[in-house]
Amino acid sequence: MAEGKQVIVKVKRQASPKDAARWEEFALPWRPSMNVIICLRDIAEHPVTREGKQTNPVSYDSNCLEEVCGSCAMVINGKARMACSALVDQLEQPIRIEPLSKFPVIRDLTVDRQFMFDSLKRVKAWIPIDGTYNLGEGPRVSPEVQEKAYPLSRCITCGNCLEVCPQVNENNNFMGAAIFSQVRLFNMHPTGAMHAKERIEAVMGDGGIEDCANAQNCVKACPKEIPLTESLAEINRQAWKQALFGWLVG
Amino acid sequence: MSATATRPETSYLLRKLHSLSGIVPVGAFLAEHFWSNSSVLVSGPKYDETSQGLQTIPFRLFVEWAFIFLPILFHGGYGIYIWLRGESNVTQYPWMKNWLYTFQRYTGLVAFVYIGWHVYTQRWLTHGMSTYSEVAQQMRNPWAFGFMVVGVVATSFHLGVGIWNFLCKWGLAATVRAQRAAGQLGAVVGIVFSFVGILIVVSFRYNWHPFASYLTQK
Numbered sequence: 001m002a003e004g005k006q007v008i009v010k011v012k013r014q015a016s017p018k019d020a021a022r023w024e025e026f027a028l029p030w031r032p033s034m035n036v037i038i039c040l041r042d043i044a045e046h047p048v049t050r051e052g053k054q055t056n057p058v059s060y061d062s063n064c065l066e067e068v069c070g071s072c073a074m075v076i077n078g079k080a081r082m083a084c085s086a087l088v089d090q091l092e093q094p095i096r097i098e099p100l101s102k103f104p105v106i107r108d109l110t111v112d113r114q115f116m117f118d119s120l121k122r123v124k125a126w127i128p129i130d131g132t133y134n135l136g137e138g139p140r141v142s143p144e145v146q147e148k149a150y151p152l153s154r155c156i157t158c159g160n161c162l163e164v165c166p167q168v169n170e171n172n173n174f175m176g177a178a179i180f181s182q183v184r185l186f187n188m189h190p191t192g193a194m195h196a197k198e199r200i201e202a203v204m205g206d207g208g209i210e211d212c213a214n215a216q217n218c219v220k221a222c223p224k225e226i227p228l229t230e231s232l233a234e235i236n237r238q239a240w241k242q243a244l245f246g247w248l249v250g
Numbered sequence: 251m252s253a254t255a256t257r258p259e260t261s262y263l264l265r266k267l268h269s270l271s272g273i274v275p276v277g278a279f280l281a282e283h284f285w286s287n288s289s290v291l292v293s294g295p296k297y298d299e300t301s302q303g304l305q306t307i308p309f310r311l312f313v314e315w316a317f318i319f320l321p322i323l324f325h326g327g328y329g330i331y332i333w334l335r336g337e338s339n340v341t342q343y344p345w346m347k348n349w350l351y352t353f354q355r356y357t358g359l360v361a362f363v364y365i366g367w368h369v370y371t372q373r374w375l376t377h378g379m380s381t382y383s384e385v386a387q388q389m390r391n392p393w394a395f396g397f398m399v400v401g402v403v404a405t406s407f408h409l410g411v412g413i414w415n416f417l418c419k420w421g422l423a424a425t426v427r428a429q430r431a432a433g434q435l436g437a438v439v440g441i442v443f444s445f446v447g448i449l450i451v452v453s454f455r456y457n458w459h460p461f462a463s464y465l466t467q468k
Binding site for chain 1: 259261262263265266332334335336337338339342343345347348350351414415418419420421422423424425426429
């Protein structure tokens with residue numbers, strides 16, 4: 001650090017949901033293998049802006065630091081991504097860090113992703129196995145289904161697919177690619193399939209699958225490389241089949 | 251599951267109808283329209299013969315409204331509603347399919363305005379009995395000719411992207427590989443339709459009939 005190499009970081013800050021956003025710039029001492037979370041931690045240790053003004057630590061969510069928990073999604077240099085895997089040496093400086101824009105800001109970079117959790121509830125993204133008696137073993141899952149299901153199960157509800165989607169905005173309630181991918185996952189499971197119709201019914205409601213307009217940004221932004229466009233197509237097919245044949249043949 | 255459980259909402263049905271109407275009947279009519287108008291590539295009288303055949307079909311008004319005018323009005327009108335509910339972010343994420351998303355909206359608008367003008371000048375003002383000489387007369391105006399070329403290309407592009415969208419959005423091309431193939435199909439349709447459309451427009455403007463030799467062959 002004696003050589004004085006610096007990392008310049010600009011953070012979009014907002015004290016509370018009602019306050020106006022403002023930018024603060026920080027100059028941090030460079031260290032090897034720095035990522036954006038390290039930058040935010042360094043700011044917390046020494047919350048002084050580049051101009052030498054005392055400030056407070058930046059609020060942000062993070063946990064696992066290995067792209068598994070899904071909490072540290074942010075807009076870094078204009079692109080939605082996980083902060084933990086955003087390596088400083090690969091980023092243009094000054095590094096601009098903003099909160100996700102499609103969710104309400106609680107403070108600084110901390111956003112409220114309740115919309116996604118509510119959507120998961122709406123589409124019943126789970127397999128009901130609890131009962132008043134032992135239901136016994138479930139059906140076996142073929143290796144073929146397992147291979148398709150595993151990538152879908154990696155979803156971390158980070159919200160990047162919603163952030164980059166032109167259809168997710170204040171004008172509608174589009175639930176976003178991650179949700180439909182979870183519908184596919186649970187409809188694919190032999191026990192989950194018992195509630196497939198209820199899930200498909202939910203995706204034909206307001207903010208449902210029909211609002212997807214095939215811009216296919218979701219699949220590009222997904223940090224877990226989930227085949228989201230395949231999931232959307234698959235759920236689209238399940239939906240129109242149910243809409244058409246549900247009415248025709250019950 | 252209750253008895254009404256599988257009833258989808260109206261917005262779902264309208265959106266599906268919007269997607270379907272772009273292929274059938276609107277896209278199908280475009281194919282028919284280009285095919286019939288290709289008669290001009292043989293000769294002016296051949297074009298008049300073909301268009302007279304179409305202008306005198308039974309139940310003409312019903313067919314026009316049910317399969318052409320109303321579907322286009324619905325597809326265009328609902329398309330604008332869809333546009334207003336989205337927020338393009340192609341400057342932030344300049345990815346190819348995101349560009350197609352944006353282009354699909356602008357070409358749709360251009361096509362809609364163009365079709366309105368085209369129907370007004372060649373269907374309304376001619377009382378539905380447009381002839382080769384009337385179209386050729388209109389094409390002598392460089393602005394009309396230019397607008398016709400722009401309209402043909404925008405419409406063809408919109409159909410090409412629309413075919414890809416349709417195949418993805420109905421889950422008919424579900425895998426990444428199938429979606430790539432659907433995209434290639436859309437590209438071929440867009441390019442072929444643009445090419446044939448421009449040939450037809452050029453044929454009217456320059457009195458140029460590349461297949462005229464068909465008439466003299468024995």
